[in-house]
Amino acid sequence: MVLLFIALPLLCKYRLRPNILGVSAQSYGGLLPYILLTRPCDQARSFAEALTLRGVAVQNIVIDPILKIEAVAAPFDFAPIQGLLITSANAVAHLPADLVGSNLPAYCVGEATTRAAIKRGLTARHMGATAQGLCAAVGHENPTGPLLHLRGAHTTLDIAHHFQGTRINLQNLVTYQQIEQTLKHETYQMLQSAGRVVLPIFSPRSARLLCGLDLDWTGHIAVAISQAVSKPCRMAGFGEVIVSPKPNTVSMLDVTTPLMAAKSG
Known part of the structure; x- marks a missing residue:
């Protein structure tokens, strides 16, 4: 009881x-x-x-x-961005207002995250089951940049660092933080x-x-x-x-x- x-x-x-x-x-x-x-x-x-x-x-x-998820203020000039990398549903939930309904290409991890991104007005595709799989798929496609990885303050893979020194121009943007809870x-x-x-x-x-x-x-x-x-x-x-x-x-x-x-x- x-x-x-x-x-x-x-x-x-x-x-x-x-x-x-x-x-x-x-x-x-x-x-x-x-x-x-x-x-x-x-x-x-x-x-x-x-x-x-x-x-x-x-x-x-x-x-x-x-963990508790909280938004992070993320002022950014999105005008040059040609595509987004989204590796979690939290990034979709904290999508910057300027990107909602933008129809930007979004390369996503996971089918559920992809569906959520489509609902927010992005041209989203499921590109891998993991961040590593996403990087491999994006590297193979070699899309026109610049690209932007929307991510949390803590991440298992720094995708911008992963593509450093390659033809792919990619930046990170932290839009939420994962706060430890007792x-x-x-x-x-x-x-x-x-x-x-x-x-x-x-x-x-x-x-x-x-x-x-x-x-x-x-x-x-x-x-x-x-x-x-x-x-x-x-x-x-x-x-x-x-x-x-x-x-x-x-x-x-x-x-x-x-x-x-x-x-x-």
């Missing part, structure tokens, strides 16, 4: 939709683990809703973001006493922040979106580290859902 009380207020007040299976995950039998979502709140809420549609019970989902006391209690907890982890920075906490991870499972995310989890001593076959949300759901439907212990 205590953990049920913890889970509900941390769900960022998202509206639960009926799940397509018509039954809760508890109906599969046995005591279930908890799932802790530490993504920024909007993204965590979306992932939680997707889990419930797959039959995971809402009382087994806890949202406690370890986990709630109730979340610490859950991780220390609730038995097995499943943590889907979507970025190397989130992994590093989580793994830097003074916690014993041996009883818990990390679901990593990439090998880069899995490395700090293995070093921190997670009881099990599972790497998603593909670096996208659907693949993360495919890996996480069966863990939530299985008996713990």
Whole structure:
């Protein structure tokens, strides 16, 4: 009952939709683990809703973001820019007003980010599943520049530096920042006493922040979106580290859902 009380207020007040299976995950039998979502709140809420549609019970989902996304004022002369590189949905959400409806070509990572960019009035194409894949695709196309990478203050790949010394003229523009958050006391209690907890982890920075906490991870499972995310989890001593076959949300759901439907212990 205590953990049920913890889970509900941390769900960022998202509206639960009926799940397509018509039954809760508890109906599969046995005591279930908890799932802790530490993504920024909007993204965590979306992932939680997707889990419930797959039959995971809402009382087994806890949202406690370890990162908060905030806009950064980014004055910039966009007139010369011939194309954009977008590697995250956060960059689309914080698209500078001058670029909304501009129809500029946008080379994107991920299909969901591509769709979001199209809705904001960009001529967007899905060019890769990762930033490295995007760089390879853009390098092959060798587009006319200058190009602009819209990014957060923290990034796994400095794309402007990657193309330095090549024919591709590309600059960085930071439009948002990822601010570290302290986990709630109730979340610490859950991780220390609730038995097995499943943590889907979507970025190397989130992994590093989580793994830097003074916690014993041996009883818990990390679901990593990439090998880069899995490395700090293995070093921190997670009881099990599972790497998603593909670096996208659907693949993360495919890996996480069966863990939530299985008996713990």
